[in-house]
Amino acid sequence: MLIVQKYGGSSVANAERIMNVARRITKTFNAGNQVVVVLSAQGDATDEMLAKANELNPGASKRELDMLLATGEQQSVALMAIALHKLGSPAISLNAIQAGIHASSKYGNARIKSIEPERSTAELERNNLVLVAGFQGVNRYGDLTTLGRGASDTTAVALSAVLGADYCEIYTDVDGVYTADPRSVKNAKKIDCISYDEMIELASLGARVLHNRSVEMAKRYRIKLVVRSSMSEAEGTLVNKEGSTVEKNHVSGLAVDLDVARISVMGVLDRPGMAYQIFSLLAKDKISVDIILQSIGRNNTKDISFTVTKADLRPALDILDANRELIGFDMVSYDDTICKLSVVGAGMASNPGVASMMFEALYDCGVNINMISTSEIKISVLIDAHAADLAANTVHDKFINNNIEIKGRQA
Amino acid sequence: MLIVQKYGGSSVANAERIMNVARRITKTFNAGNQVVVVLSAQGDATDEMLAKANELNPGASKRELDMLLATGEQQSVALMAIALHKLGSPAISLNAIQAGIHASSKYGNARIKSIEPERSTAELERNNLVLVAGFQGVNRYGDLTTLGRGASDTTAVALSAVLGADYCEIYTDVDGVYTADPRSVKNAKKIDCISYDEMIELASLGARVLHNRSVEMAKRYRIKLVVRSSMSEAEGTLVNKEGSTVEKNHVSGLAVDLDVARISVMGVLDRPGMAYQIFSLLAKDKISVDIILQSIGRNNTKDISFTVTKADLRPALDILDANRELIGFDMVSYDDTICKLSVVGAGMASNPGVASMMFEALYDCGVNINMISTSEIKISVLIDAHAADLAANTVHDKFINNNIEIKGRQA
Numbered sequence: 091m092l093i094v095q096k097y098g099g100s101s102v103a104n105a106e107r108i109m110n111v112a113r114r115i116t117k118t119f120n121a122g123n124q125v126v127v128v129l130s131a132q133g134d135a136t137d138e139m140l141a142k143a144n145e146l147n148p149g150a151s152k153r154e155l156d157m158l159l160a161t162g163e164q165q166s167v168a169l170m171a172i173a174l175h176k177l178g179s180p181a182i183s184l185n186a187i188q189a190g191i192h193a194s195s196k197y198g199n200a201r202i203k204s205i206e207p208e209r210s211t212a213e214l215e216r217n218n219l220v221l222v223a224g225f226q227g228v229n230r231y232g233d234l235t236t237l238g239r240g241a242s243d244t245t246a247v248a249l250s251a252v253l254g255a256d257y258c259e260i261y262t263d264v265d266g267v268y269t270a271d272p273r274s275v276k277n278a279k280k281i282d283c284i285s286y287d288e289m290i291e292l293a294s295l296g297a298r299v300l301h302n303r304s305v306e307m308a309k310r311y312r313i314k315l316v317v318r319s320s321m322s323e324a325e326g327t328l329v330n331k332e333g334s335t336v337e338k339n340h341v342s343g344l345a346v347d348l349d350v351a352r353i354s355v356m357g358v359l360d361r362p363g364m365a366y367q368i369f370s371l372l373a374k375d376k377i378s379v380d381i382i383l384q385s386i387g388r389n390n391t392k393d394i395s396f397t398v399t400k401a402d403l404r405p406a407l408d409i410l411d412a413n414r415e416l417i418g419f420d421m422v423s424y425d426d427t428i429c430k431l432s433v434v435g436a437g438m439a440s441n442p443g444v445a446s447m448m449f450e451a452l453y454d455c456g457v458n459i460n461m462i463s464t465s466e467i468k469i470s471v472l473i474d475a476h477a478a479d480l481a482a483n484t485v486h487d488k489f490i491n492n493n494i495e496i497k498g499r500q501a
Numbered sequence: 502m503l504i505v506q507k508y509g510g511s512s513v514a515n516a517e518r519i520m521n522v523a524r525r526i527t528k529t530f531n532a533g534n535q536v537v538v539v540l541s542a543q544g545d546a547t548d549e550m551l552a553k554a555n556e557l558n559p560g561a562s563k564r565e566l567d568m569l570l571a572t573g574e575q576q577s578v579a580l581m582a583i584a585l586h587k588l589g590s591p592a593i594s595l596n597a598i599q600a601g602i603h604a605s606s607k608y609g610n611a612r613i614k615s616i617e618p619e620r621s622t623a624e625l626e627r628n629n630l631v632l633v634a635g636f637q638g639v640n641r642y643g644d645l646t647t648l649g650r651g652a653s654d655t656t657a658v659a660l661s662a663v664l665g666a667d668y669c670e671i672y673t674d675v676d677g678v679y680t681a682d683p684r685s686v687k688n689a690k691k692i693d694c695i696s697y698d699e700m701i702e703l704a705s706l707g708a709r710v711l712h713n714r715s716v717e718m719a720k721r722y723r724i725k726l727v728v729r730s731s732m733s734e735a736e737g738t739l740v741n742k743e744g745s746t747v748e749k750n751h752v753s754g755l756a757v758d759l760d761v762a763r764i765s766v767m768g769v770l771d772r773p774g775m776a777y778q779i780f781s782l783l784a785k786d787k788i789s790v791d792i793i794l795q796s797i798g799r800n801n802t803k804d805i806s807f808t809v810t811k812a813d814l815r816p817a818l819d820i821l822d823a824n825r826e827l828i829g830f831d832m833v834s835y836d837d838t839i840c841k842l843s844v845v846g847a848g849m850a851s852n853p854g855v856a857s858m859m860f861e862a863l864y865d866c867g868v869n870i871n872m873i874s875t876s877e878i879k880i881s882v883l884i885d886a887h888a889a890d891l892a893a894n895t896v897h898d899k900f901i902n903n904n905i906e907i908k909g910r911q912a
Contacts, residue, residue, distance in 0.1 A: 105556045139576070145516045146580060147587035154586070157594050158579035161572035165550070168569035169557060175565070176558035183568050187598055188643050209643070232599050232620070 091256040092214075093118060096128040096224065096246035100263045101320040102166050103133030105173075111261075111320055112173040115219060119179055124214050126253060128224040128246040129170060131162025152197035153233060156226070160186065160234040163223035163242070170221050181219035184209060186226040186234060191245065193227025193235045200227055200235035201303075202244060205252040214253075222249060243304035251311035258313050259326075260300060265319035266327035267292065267299050269490045270344040274479045277487055281327050281342060288342045289315075289329045291434040291468045305329065341435040341444070341489040346478050350380070350430045351403040352460065354395040355410060357420025365394060367417055371409055377402045381430070381463040381470060391420070395461060397472065400426055428460055429478045432470040433489060445469055451488040457481045502667040503625075504529060507539040507635065507657035511674045512731040513577050514544030516584075522672075522731055523584040526630060530590055535625050537664060539635040539657040540581060542573025563608035564644060567637070571597065571645040574634035574653070581632050592630035595620060597637040597645060602656065604638025604646045611638055611646035612714075613655065616663040625664075633660060654715035662722035669724050670737075671711060676730035677738035678703065678710050680901045681755040685890045688898055692738050692753060699753045700726075700740045702845040702879045716740065752846040752855065752900040757889050759840045761791070762814040763871065765806040766821060768831025776805060778828055782820055788813045792841070792874040792881060802831070806872060808883065811837055839871055840889045843881040844900060856880055862899040868892045 167183035190206030224242025286309035318326025578594035601617030635653025697720035729737025871883035
């Protein structure tokens with residue numbers, strides 16, 4: 091088999107962990123597999139480089155930051171090759187230029203456009219373990235770009251697609267995908283199998299175990315993704331076309347996203363095109379809006395509320411302020427002490443029982459709901475950030491630990 | 502003018518020094534020059550990476566070490582670009598792949614073979630300061646190779662040649678080339694002007710201020726080299742076709758090399774081909790031999806003595822031992838507590854006065870001479886390492902501080 095493995099920064103943070111990963115890679119290789127390994131930068135290496143850059147110039151150019159940060163993964167792959175050689179395993183390290191990972195030119199948040207696999211394939215044919223620097227690509231100018239935080243997952247999935255890997259294994263510091271974050275939800279359980287769509291929702295809702303784009307890409311190319319721990323031999327979670335949870339119509343997981351701020355634009359004239367005007371102004375400045383809620387009009391005005399990331403709160407408020415006359419509104423209010431709690435499960439949101447169970451759970455623990463948003467496979471509510479842990483535990487216990495199947499959707 | 506500047510690792514060791522260098526570069530740029538800057542890795546960065554590699558595997562492959570170490574210079578150029586942008590100076594950083602620095606495949610000690618200057622030229626035409634990672638090249642496999650310790654000087658000279666620079670300025674932590682190492686010879690003086698040949702001898706004899714190969718390349722392409730301090734505004738030393746010291750027939754400098762070990766092969770049969778046999782065996786294992794001395798034969802045998810670097814002492818002894826029967830000798834002795842003291846000056850060694858003055862100085866301070874070697878522009882003696890400082894100061898004072906011109910060679 092051809093297996094692509096990806097190890098995160100904490101798995102290669104020091105010599106002991108590097109040797110541990112090297113032994114694991116060697117085991118897979120000695121079992122007769124071809125292995126391609128994607129690595130992140132060591133532990134805090136990226137943060138340390140950012141601090142150095144920030145000391146010199148808080149407004150460092152993204153092109154130069156990418157040039158700087160890309161060295162972190164190059165160091166990881168070189169060190170891992172050195173460790174593998176110590177174990178007698180043949181290995182060669184490649185940076186993004188050598189591995190032919192072509193990306194767009196948007197420094198700091200580029201997308202992989204194509205991969206020329208010739209060098210990797212040639213090294214595999216020479217019976218080498220191929221170690222590829224994650225998180226980076228080369229653009230059409232021959233310059234290094236980085237793919238955004240956590241994007242080494244995406245590098246691994248893209249390589250899996252191009253090389254036709256049988257499995258793409260994402261090694262992390264937890265032993266799989268959980269029904270909720272085990273650090274805050276005490277009864278959280280490991281999921282054995284989950285569908286791409288559910289995983290995409292969980293990832294984008296704040297479950298930090300897999301990079302959002304990597305799951306979307308895995309779905310598109312039907313890559314079998316396995317999430318498992320680099321520290322244990324546990325089986326991990328398989329992300330695949332059909333998850334077992336889908337068939338049972340269970341809620342598959344719960345996620346809490348603390349990086350949320352709510353903005354309400356009050357007293358907007360109730361006529362067509364107002365929402366378009368607000369959100370096109372925000373989009374022009376690359377501000378992503380998540381949940382949008384519009385009140386029912388009264389006195390010929392309405393209120394429009396939406397959520398953004400905390401980093402985008404200030405810029406969004408500035409844009410609204412600068413365009414007050416153009417849009418025409420009474421006032422803007424905001425709240426950055428909230429969080430988004432979501433439950434995810436295939437087909438669940440179309441079932442009224444799920445929403446009411448969630449609201450019941452929140453009522454049980456006395457948590458007030460600020461906004462509600464639903465989609466085909468998730469329900470999200472905005473609640474007070476201080477209530478996040480209490481609400482997550484209560485909702486999780488109600489849905490997942492009681493193993494309640496959703497009414498009327500029995501298989 | 503087009504000026505290439507090279508700054509060493511100590512000049513970019515921390516944020517304060519990087520900003521200091523950035524100001525200096527900006528000053529040259531704002532004076533209306535095109536500027537290309539070659540940088541080394543920050544301070545101890547290279548040693549720290551080597552320590553990491555060594556912890557994993559003391560026998561790390563050179564290919565992977567080069568992959569690892571090349572990140573040091575890439576970090577330096579990215580950080581410098583970030584600092585220059587802070588000062589409002591346009592700058593772009595390039596690694597060896599981007600700067601088109603093609604090198605041979607001998608990992609760890611590659612040679613620059615050619616430079617494709619297109620990217621650098623294009624960036625200069627866009628009015629950018631171009632920052633190039635020193636010490637590295639890319640070989641025909643697309644892999645990174647390093648050019649040997651101190652070889653960022655060579656990168657700077659090679660770029661000067663290809664781009665047709667008017668000056669190549671080597672910035673270091675001393676303000677020029679000295680007649681001897683100022684740390685051990687108290688009366689050492691800065692040299693204003695020195696010829697290529699004298700500088701080559703001084704560099705290869707242990708004066709660590711310029712990389713040996715860089716001076717050879719500067720001579721070949723007639724690059725005007727300037728050695729000066731990144732910490733002061735002092736004028737520095739000009740290395741050029743004709744040094745003023747040449748015209749005056751002075752001894753231009755003195756160097757002490759502590760990295761020397763002597764091996765003597767005793768009782769070799771006195772017949773043709775014996776020296777060839779010994780040195781071809783050593784050459785096959787890439788052991789460089791410096792001074793060679795052969796005793797006058799007695800009883801149909803002779804002794805052959807030579808010097809190697811300390812790192813090559815053990816391997817050389819092993820080779821001799823393994824080939825004892827082939828070569829045929831009585832015994833081998835060695836001494837690694839010696840050093841090589843050399844005086845350099847154009848045309849001096851052909852003048853008997855210089856050698857005798859040197860021997861007189863050593864006699865004055867009671868230092869015994871172990872071996873003697875002369876060339877057209879230098880005289881080297883092997884002496885006890887403990888006597889290095891005493892001998893260097895005495896010889897230096899005799900030749901250079903007395904400003905004695907060599908007899909019979911007056912201009």
